[in-house]
Each structure stands twice: as C-alpha cells, then as structure tokens.
Amino acid sequence: MDVRLLGEVQLLAAGRQLDTGTPRQQAVLAALAVEPGRPVPIATLVDRVWGDDPPAEARNVLYSHISRIRGLLRTAVVFGDDDPGRLDRRHAGYVLDIDPERVDLHRFGRLTDLGRDPDRPAADRAAALAQALSLWRGAPLAALTGDWAAGVRQTWQQRRLDTVVAWARAELWLGRTDAVIEAVPPLIxxxxxxxxxxxxxxxxxxxxxxxxxxxxxxxxxxxxxxEALGADPGPALRALHEAILRGEAPGGARTPPGRAVTVPAQLPPDVYGFAGRTAQLRELDAVRAATPARPVAIDGMAGIGKTTLAVHWAHRAARHFPGGQLYVNLRGFDATGDPVTPAEAVRGFLDALDVPPERVPAGLAARVGLFRSLLAGRRVLILLDNARDAEQVRPLLPGAPGCLAVVTSRNRLAGLVTTAGAHPLALGLPPAGEARDLLAYRIGGRRVAAEPGAADEIVTRCGRLPLALAVVATRAAVAPEVPLAALAGELREAQGGLAEFTDPDLESNVRAVFSWSYRQLSPAAAQLFRRLAGHPGPDLGAPAAAALAGAPVAAVRPVLDELTRAHLLERAAGRYTLHDLLRAYATELAGTLDPEPDRAATRRRVLAYYLHSAYAADLLLNPLRDEPAAGPPPLPAGTTPERPAGQPEALAWFGAEYHVMLAALRGGADDETVWQLAWVLTRYLSYHGRWHDSIEALSAALDAAGRLGEPAKAAFAHRYLGCAYLRLRRLDEADGHLTEALRLYREAGDIVGRAHTHRHQAWLLEVRGRYREALRHAEQAVELFTAAGHRAGRGRGLNAIGWFHAMLGDYAEAVTVCRAALRLQSAAGDRFGQAETWDSLGYASQRLGRHREAIDAYRTAVALYQEFDDRYNEADSTASLGDAYHAAGDVAAARDAWRSAAGLFDLIDHPGAAAVRARADT
Structure with a gap:
C-alpha cells in the first residue's frame, strides 16, 4: 500500500487507487499518516480536522471516519496487499501502524537525509535528492482546508525548496550545469x-x-x-553578481597579495558512539543551507547531549565552511572556574586567526570589530559551547552572512532568539530506540542483542539520559565479562538514586553535572526544585507547584519559568515534568538541606491540594453523591485548591490530574489519604472505563480501610471493586466483593449502602442471565432507598425494576415503571440516572415497535452520557441506537451509529468493539 500526501491525498493498493472518501475522511487519514507508528491523541485529530471550532458531534464523526479507513485497509488485502498496515487504538491515541516508507512524505524525508549525508559520494547524494523530488505531485494535502493542512503545506513547500537547492548544488559540484539550467527556471x-x-x-x-x-x-x-517586496537582492546574490562581473569563480574568496590566510580547525574530536538525533541533524542542515544562515541556539537539560550533537554536526558540516571552524567552551555552568568573558573568547578567536598580539585591541568593542572584519568574505563555523546567557554570546556572533554560529546552553536563550533572530533548537530526551542504539554503539551491538531485556532495562533506568547511558556504558565496556543483567540489577537496587552514575571524571558525573545548573538558581527556585521531590509525579500544573511552595500561583510562575529556562524542569502543554534522575537529585538535596518537618509539610500541602480540588471537581460530576463519613483534611496554610467552574472544567481537571493521584496512592501516603484519594477517583475512572486503574485504587483503599479498622470504608471499596470486576466480566470476583460489601453494610446499619449494593447485585445477575433474581434485588433496593428517604436512589432502583421487566419480556410494564423513574430523577436533578433510564426506555420502546420513540430515547441517553464524558455507557447506548435505526429500516444511520460505538469502545480498550464493528460491516 502507498499513502500519498504530496499532492492530493491518495491511497494505493497493489497499484490500484482506493476511494479515500470525503475531504474530512482524507484529513483524518493524513493526520494519522504524517506520524506513522506513533499514537495521535483524539484531541489532536479533532484539531487537525476541524481546527478551533469543531462541531458537537466531532468525536462521533471522527470514529466513523476511522472505521471507514480501517475498511480501506481491509480492501487493500482484497486487492493483493498482504501487509497494508493496521489502524489501532492505543492508550495515547490512534496509531496508523504502517512502514513510514509507504508514506511518500516520509520517503521524501529519508531520501533528503541521504542526499545531505556528507559521507556519501556526491553522485549518490544527487541521485537521492532527485529521487525525492520525483515524489512531488503538487502542494501537500492539496484538497484539504484548515490551519493544520496549511501549516503542513507551508513546511513541506519549504522542505522541497531546500531539497531543490541541495540537489542543484550537488549537480554543480559534479559539473552538470545543463541539468541545473534546465530544471531550475520552472521552479523559479x-x-x-x-x-x-x-x-x-x-x-x-x-x-x-x-x-x-x-x-x-x-x-x-x-x-x-x-516590485514584490520593495527590497534589493540579498548579500549573497549581490556578492555572486559582483564575483561574476570580476570574472571570479562563484563563491571564490580573494586573498590579499603576499599574505596567507590561516584556516582554524578548533573543533573538539567527534564524539565516539554518536547515535540518532536524525531530525535535529536535519534541522541544523536546513539552517546551514539557508541564505543568510541564522545563529542556532541549542538548549536542553544537563546531560541531554547538546555538545555531543553540536560537535558531531559541526564535523559533518565542516566542508561547507572552507574558512575554518572556531570553538570555545564558555564554561557557563562550569564547577572549576568562572565563565569565560566575551573579551577572553574573542581574544582566543583572534589568536586562532593568526592576528599578531600587537594588533589585538584592548577594548571589547574594538576586538569584536576586528574579529568580524576578519570574517568578512569567509565561510567560518563558530561553535559557542556551554553558554550561560545571551549577553555572553552576542559579542561573539559573526557579522558576515557566510558564517554560522551554533550556541549550546542549559538555559533557553530567548533573548538571542529575539534580538539576533537565532533559530531555537530545544533538545529533548532521545526515543527509546535511539537510546538503545547509543548503548549499542558504546558497548557493541552483539552484546546488546545477546541481552535485549537487560539492555532495555538499562535504558529505562537511565531515563534515556545520554550522559547517564554513557556512564553505564563505560562501566560495561571496561568490564566485558560482566553481564548486562548484572548492571541492570545494580541500577534496580539503586531504586532511582544517583549512586550508580558516578565517575571519577567530574564532567561524566551525573550528580556533579546537575549541581552546576542547581548552583545558578535563585534561592526561591532552588527551594522549589528541592520541594519537587515531594510531588507524587509524573507531572504537575502551576497550582500544584504553588502548593509545594506554599505560595500563590502568581508568585510561583516566575520561579517555574526560571527552572524551565535552566532545563531543570520541562514544560509542555501547560504541564511541568521532572526527569527521573533530576528527581533523584532533588530528593538527595532535600534530604540534606531541608529538615524533615519542612518536607512533611510540603507533602501535606500538595496532597491536600489534590484532595480538595478533586472533591470540588467530583461534586460537579456527582452532585447527588453520597458523602463519606469524613471529608478531606483541613487545608494547610499556603494551599489553594482549584474550584472548576462547571462539568467540562471538572472533567478536564481530572483528565490532567488523575494519574498524579494514582501515583500518590502508590507513593506511601497515609491510610486515610489513600482511602480518600480512591473515593474521589472512583466516579471519574468509572466514566472513562479505566477499570484496571479503578481496581488498583480501590484495592489500595480496601487495604487502608482494613488497617484503619473502619468497616464502612471497607464496604465502599468492596462495592466498587465488585462494579469494576463486573465491567471486566470477572463475575466470580465481582460476586465475592458485592457479597462482602452487603455483609459489612448490614453490620454497620447503613441502609443506603445496602440499597446500592442490591442494585449492583442485580446487574451482576443480569449478566448471568438470571433476570427474576435480578428483579428481586432491584425491588429490595427500592424498598431500602424508600425507607431511607433517598429519592435519587429510589429513581435509579425503579429504572432497574423497569429494565428487568423488559428483560423478562414485559415491555409495557417496563415503560410504565421507567417513566415513573424519570419523574423522580427529574425532580431530584439526577441527570446521570436519567441517562440510564432513557436507555431502558429505548430498549423497551424498540421491542414494542415504537421505533421513533426508541431512537429519540437512545439519542437522549447518549447526549446525557456525553455530559459526563462516560465513554462506556455512551458507547453502549450508541450501539443500541444503531440497533434502533436498523429496526426502523435506516441502514445507513445504523452503520454510522455502530461505527461510532466501536470507536468509543476502542477508546477504552473494551472488547465490545469487535462485535459492534461486525454489525456495521455486514
């Protein structure tokens, strides 16, 4: 199969073009194909297809398109393609699992990488670039509209232009002037x-x-x-014009008579075992190819490999700079001395350019002027390593358009981007595959291949940090007789500490390297960095950081910005993450510098922030919830919880923070806090079908309740564990937990708890096909809710009675009882209960032949479930809606509903997806 994005979106199987459907469906295919093999979140897909104003039904339409694309993949098999790829749902989003070589856009990228590889013969480079250009059929995503498609077009139009320039240069290098003269005018x-x-x-x-x-x-x-810009040609074009007028070869530099030109070559040796960073190398190549080239500012956390990347690329690109290469370590974060001043750095460059000492001016401005004069007319690469800030770098930038400065720093040099137009290149952690390659290059591929599991564990426990991998690889290389499994075991025993990452060489000691960045922090930033060790992880928002600091959010944001600029924190999508090894370093510092009472107060503040915020969010999702015996603990001083404004905000808050609370459950919180965290998470996890997370949280809550000696709390955990196991169809375990919950509620005299448990037991009996027994449990639930004066519970119990009448074939009675349930639920304001009852009414109405009533009932249920983002029940009611449409004779609407339901089930990895999808495909 061949996915074509360079031009109109096309899909070919065995040479035959398939119908890719409407522009929206093509947009979904393109949004997945630009990232083959990588999960694309649902929100990202919606944004790429509809932009900032998606319709209310965007997700349902998206699932329908995804289902149709899966059908195209199956069609490809019919046409003779044995391996057309798969479109799978993963935890992080949808994945088009296809070889990138089958996507023309990615073939284009690979071929251009080959064409820019300086180690390949010039003829091979030219051929690879020509092959890349032959893939171009027109503007990428030509028929698609919207900001995302326009951005893709703009990016790849520029990539094409860069490739044309590189191809033409390669052809001229080979002396093939005719090919350039023929091909370039149409492109102009x-x-x-x-x-x-x-x-x-x-x-x-x-x-x-x-x-x-x-x-x-x-x-x-x-x-x-x-005429177009009101501007003259740029310096490079003017210089070429003047060179031709003088009769010189283009690009030739004249040397003053009787004087030799010194060509400096100051680059450090290329780094042994360099691996990966393909995208970053390509980005640097693109900047170099631009005219005039912009300075490049590479930033990233300590040990991420900034200098390694810069030096390796500089060696690859050296041939493009015949005027030489200058290098200076500015020691912006050096532990052994003060940073190099700009005056010292320029003096070193003048020495490298063979300026006699007596000609070196005394003042910085005069030195910079001489330095830039010497670079005029030359192509020189300048590597400014380990800069502290933009002020240290600005005087060292060349003024000549043919020169290029590359700067590395642990700080984000935003000032350099603003004032000098520098191209920012933020270096993140390498993917796991690249990190594994780095280990293999250092210790040998055979050794890694012999112990793949141990190698993967080493990569994981090093947090993919190149410096940490290099330290461990060195230990492995000097002791080839030691199995990798033994090294992995040592890292495992270190339990995330830094003891295994020490090295006599200070530059290779992870703890020491981190300390150089830490010592540059302000007192407030240093304190917050240490307090981050008390956060459960894996990431946090600014309000949680404020709780750690015990200060208002407005006061903490500048501190977070300082930590982010120093790359001791990374920020993405409004969240902050701390690398595992930096967390270990922060933990060491906190244990040494902060008294235990202060550390305990930090933990109490952040846990109180999560509990109080979650209670407020849960109340918006469950306004009729049954409160536990005790609410969250009093708010400590300096803690301000969040108060979501409405249901959407509450869902968004839980979506961002639930994994942090799960981490807190695992992280040694006290028993009362563990139980409260589980209690407040239960509804959200249920709505999103996260049954395994529910079981983990509720199992921890059950253990905590046992240690607290509180049967009522144990009963709650048993009841919801029963529900979670029921959803997973682990019926015996569900039965055991519900039976125990009922016993504990009965001993505690908790009538409402007993009523809820009878209702859940009724659902369990329904799954087992024992409808009359289920009806009796539902009736018991209503009796108990009525005795307790629990109106919302009585409404839900009546719905259960109506449902089981329907299961027993008494559809008219089911409608009567369910309508009574709706009246109660409406009076009580129980919108979730109404969703359940409308679903029951849809089922009974369809069996009575009232198809329009059934369709309206199911659509109402779906809309209500969407309010709660309850994906399981939304999927279940949407599948039933498809059944109602089919019974009414509307086959097209039925298939759309079934496909939407299958997509929703895919979102929560529910096995029901296959059966519903089979209905849509028949």
Whole structure:
C-alpha cells in the first residue's frame, strides 16, 4: 500500500487507487499518516480536522471516519496487499501502524537525509535528492482546508525548496550545469522570490560560459524583488553578481597579495558512539543551507547531549565552511572556574586567526570589530559551547552572512532568539530506540542483542539520559565479562538514586553535572526544585507547584519559568515534568538541606491540594453523591485548591490530574489519604472505563480501610471493586466483593449502602442471565432507598425494576415503571440516572415497535452520557441506537451509529468493539 500526501491525498493498493472518501475522511487519514507508528491523541485529530471550532458531534464523526479507513485497509488485502498496515487504538491515541516508507512524505524525508549525508559520494547524494523530488505531485494535502493542512503545506513547500537547492548544488559540484539550467527556471516560476534558486541558476550559467544570461537573470530578479517586496537582492546574490562581473569563480574568496590566510580547525574530536538525533541533524542542515544562515541556539537539560550533537554536526558540516571552524567552551555552568568573558573568547578567536598580539585591541568593542572584519568574505563555523546567557554570546556572533554560529546552553536563550533572530533548537530526551542504539554503539551491538531485556532495562533506568547511558556504558565496556543483567540489577537496587552514575571524571558525573545548573538558581527556585521531590509525579500544573511552595500561583510562575529556562524542569502543554534522575537529585538535596518537618509539610500541602480540588471537581460530576463519613483534611496554610467552574472544567481537571493521584496512592501516603484519594477517583475512572486503574485504587483503599479498622470504608471499596470486576466480566470476583460489601453494610446499619449494593447485585445477575433474581434485588433496593428517604436512589432502583421487566419480556410494564423513574430523577436533578433510564426506555420502546420513540430515547441517553464524558455507557447506548435505526429500516444511520460505538469502545480498550464493528460491516 502507498499513502500519498504530496499532492492530493491518495491511497494505493497493489497499484490500484482506493476511494479515500470525503475531504474530512482524507484529513483524518493524513493526520494519522504524517506520524506513522506513533499514537495521535483524539484531541489532536479533532484539531487537525476541524481546527478551533469543531462541531458537537466531532468525536462521533471522527470514529466513523476511522472505521471507514480501517475498511480501506481491509480492501487493500482484497486487492493483493498482504501487509497494508493496521489502524489501532492505543492508550495515547490512534496509531496508523504502517512502514513510514509507504508514506511518500516520509520517503521524501529519508531520501533528503541521504542526499545531505556528507559521507556519501556526491553522485549518490544527487541521485537521492532527485529521487525525492520525483515524489512531488503538487502542494501537500492539496484538497484539504484548515490551519493544520496549511501549516503542513507551508513546511513541506519549504522542505522541497531546500531539497531543490541541495540537489542543484550537488549537480554543480559534479559539473552538470545543463541539468541545473534546465530544471531550475520552472521552479523559479513557482518560487519567484527564492533568491537561492536564482543564485544557483546564475552560477550554472556562469560555469557554462553564459555570463550575459547570468547578468540578465540578476537584472530580472532585482526588478521582481523591488516590485514584490520593495527590497534589493540579498548579500549573497549581490556578492555572486559582483564575483561574476570580476570574472571570479562563484563563491571564490580573494586573498590579499603576499599574505596567507590561516584556516582554524578548533573543533573538539567527534564524539565516539554518536547515535540518532536524525531530525535535529536535519534541522541544523536546513539552517546551514539557508541564505543568510541564522545563529542556532541549542538548549536542553544537563546531560541531554547538546555538545555531543553540536560537535558531531559541526564535523559533518565542516566542508561547507572552507574558512575554518572556531570553538570555545564558555564554561557557563562550569564547577572549576568562572565563565569565560566575551573579551577572553574573542581574544582566543583572534589568536586562532593568526592576528599578531600587537594588533589585538584592548577594548571589547574594538576586538569584536576586528574579529568580524576578519570574517568578512569567509565561510567560518563558530561553535559557542556551554553558554550561560545571551549577553555572553552576542559579542561573539559573526557579522558576515557566510558564517554560522551554533550556541549550546542549559538555559533557553530567548533573548538571542529575539534580538539576533537565532533559530531555537530545544533538545529533548532521545526515543527509546535511539537510546538503545547509543548503548549499542558504546558497548557493541552483539552484546546488546545477546541481552535485549537487560539492555532495555538499562535504558529505562537511565531515563534515556545520554550522559547517564554513557556512564553505564563505560562501566560495561571496561568490564566485558560482566553481564548486562548484572548492571541492570545494580541500577534496580539503586531504586532511582544517583549512586550508580558516578565517575571519577567530574564532567561524566551525573550528580556533579546537575549541581552546576542547581548552583545558578535563585534561592526561591532552588527551594522549589528541592520541594519537587515531594510531588507524587509524573507531572504537575502551576497550582500544584504553588502548593509545594506554599505560595500563590502568581508568585510561583516566575520561579517555574526560571527552572524551565535552566532545563531543570520541562514544560509542555501547560504541564511541568521532572526527569527521573533530576528527581533523584532533588530528593538527595532535600534530604540534606531541608529538615524533615519542612518536607512533611510540603507533602501535606500538595496532597491536600489534590484532595480538595478533586472533591470540588467530583461534586460537579456527582452532585447527588453520597458523602463519606469524613471529608478531606483541613487545608494547610499556603494551599489553594482549584474550584472548576462547571462539568467540562471538572472533567478536564481530572483528565490532567488523575494519574498524579494514582501515583500518590502508590507513593506511601497515609491510610486515610489513600482511602480518600480512591473515593474521589472512583466516579471519574468509572466514566472513562479505566477499570484496571479503578481496581488498583480501590484495592489500595480496601487495604487502608482494613488497617484503619473502619468497616464502612471497607464496604465502599468492596462495592466498587465488585462494579469494576463486573465491567471486566470477572463475575466470580465481582460476586465475592458485592457479597462482602452487603455483609459489612448490614453490620454497620447503613441502609443506603445496602440499597446500592442490591442494585449492583442485580446487574451482576443480569449478566448471568438470571433476570427474576435480578428483579428481586432491584425491588429490595427500592424498598431500602424508600425507607431511607433517598429519592435519587429510589429513581435509579425503579429504572432497574423497569429494565428487568423488559428483560423478562414485559415491555409495557417496563415503560410504565421507567417513566415513573424519570419523574423522580427529574425532580431530584439526577441527570446521570436519567441517562440510564432513557436507555431502558429505548430498549423497551424498540421491542414494542415504537421505533421513533426508541431512537429519540437512545439519542437522549447518549447526549446525557456525553455530559459526563462516560465513554462506556455512551458507547453502549450508541450501539443500541444503531440497533434502533436498523429496526426502523435506516441502514445507513445504523452503520454510522455502530461505527461510532466501536470507536468509543476502542477508546477504552473494551472488547465490545469487535462485535459492534461486525454489525456495521455486514
């Protein structure tokens, strides 16, 4: 199968073009195909297809499109493609599991990488670039609208232009001027303001002895730029024009008579065992190819491999800078001395350029002026390593357009981006595959292949941090007789500490390297960094950080910004993450510098923040909830919980924070807090079908209740564990927990708890097909709810009675009872209960042949479940809606509903997806 995105979106199987459907369906296919093999979240897909204003039914429509795309993949098999790929639902989103080589856009990228590889012969590079350009059928995603498609088009149009320039340069290097003269003019018609294309054409004409035509081209482009932009040609094009007029070879630099030019070569040795970073190398290549090139500012956390990347790329790119390469370690975070001043750095560059000592000026401004004068007309690469801030770097930037400065720093040099137009390149952790490759390069691929599990564990326990991997790899290399499993075991025993990452060489000691960044922090940032060790993880928002600090959010944001600039924290989508090894370092510092009472107070504040915020959010999802015997603990001073404004905000808060509360459950919180966290998570986890997370949380709550000696809390945990096991169809376990819950509620005299448990036992009996017994339990539940004066519970119990009448074939009675339930639930404001009852009414009405009533009832149920983002019940009612449409004779609407239901079941990895999808495909 072949996915084509360069032009209109197309899908080919065994050479036959498939019908990719409407533009929306093509947009879904494209949104998945640009990231083959990687999960694309639902929210991202919706944003790519509809932009900032998606329709209310966007998710349902999306599931329908996904179902149709799966059908196309199955069609590809029919046409003879044995392995067309898969479209799977994973935890993080939908994945188009296909070889990237089958997507023309990714083939284009791979071929351009080959064409820019300086280690390949020039003819091979030119051939690879030509092959990449042959894939171009037109503007990418040509028929699609919206900001995302426009952004993709803009990015890849620029990639194409860069590739054309690289191909033409390769052809000229090989002396193939005719190919350039023939191919470039049509491209200039597409890119009339692209000066690099005009420069290459002028150079080709000059090399072919056609200088008059080259001059005509210059006159034409000068007129075109003046009319379109009101500007003259850039420095590079003007210099080429002047060189041709003087009769020089394009790009040639004149040397003053009688004076040799010193070509510095100051780069450190290339790093042994470099692996991966393909995208970053390509990005650096693109900046270098631009005219004029912008400075590059590479930033990232300590040990991430900034210098390694910069030095490796500089060696690859050195041939493009015949004027030489300058290097200085600015020691911005050095433990052994003060940072290098700009005056010292420029003096070193002047020495490298063979300026006699007596000609070196005393003042910084004069030195910088001489330095930049010496670079004029030359192509020099300048690597400014380990910069502390933008002020240290600005005087060292060249003024010549042919030169390029690459800066590395642990801080984000935003000032350099703003004032010097620097290209920012934020370096993150390498993917697991690249980290594994790094280990293999250092210790040998055979050794890694012999113990793949141990190698993967080493990568994981090093947190994919290149410096940590290098330290462990060194230990493995000097002791080849030690199995990797033994090294992995040592890391496991260290339990996330830094003891295994020490090295006599200070530059290779992870703890020491981290300390160089930590010592640069303000007191407030240093304190918050240490307090981050008390956060359950894995990430946090600014309000949680404020709870750790014991300060208002407004006061903490600048501190978080400081930690982010220093790459001791990473920020993405409004959340902050702390690398595992940095967390270990923060824990060490906190244990050394902060008294235990202070650390305990930090933990209490952050747990209180989560509990109080979650209670407020849960109340919006469950306004009729039965409160536990005791609410959350009093708020400690300096803690401000969040108060979501409504149901959508409450769902969003839980979506961002539930995994943090699960981590707190596992992280040694006291028993009371563990039980409260589980209690407040139960409804949200149920709505989202996270049954395994529910079982983990409720099992912890059950153990905590046992240690607290509180049977009522144990009863709650048993009841909801029964519900979770019931959803997973583990019926014996569900039965055991519900039976125990009923016993404990009876001993405690809790009538409402007993009523709820009878209702859940009724559902269990329904799954087992024992409807009359289920009806008796539902009736007992109503009796108990009535005795307790629990109106909402009585409404839900009546719905259960109505449902079981329907299961027993008494549909008219079911409708009567369910309508009575709706009246009670409406009076009580129980919208979730109403959703359940409308679903029951839909079932009974359909069996009575009242198809329109059934359809309306199911649609009402679906809309209500959507309010709660209850994906399981929304999927179940949507599948029933499909059945109602089918019974009414509307086959197309039925299939759309079934496909939507299957997509919803996929979201929660529910096995019901296959059966519903089978209905849609028949």
């Amino acid at each position: 018609a597409e890119y009339p303001l692209a000066e690099p294309l005009e420069a290459l054409l002028m150079e080709a004409l000059h090399l072919a002895g056609r200088d008059a035509e080259a001059m005509d081209r210059y006159a034409a482009v000068r007129t075109r730029l003046a």
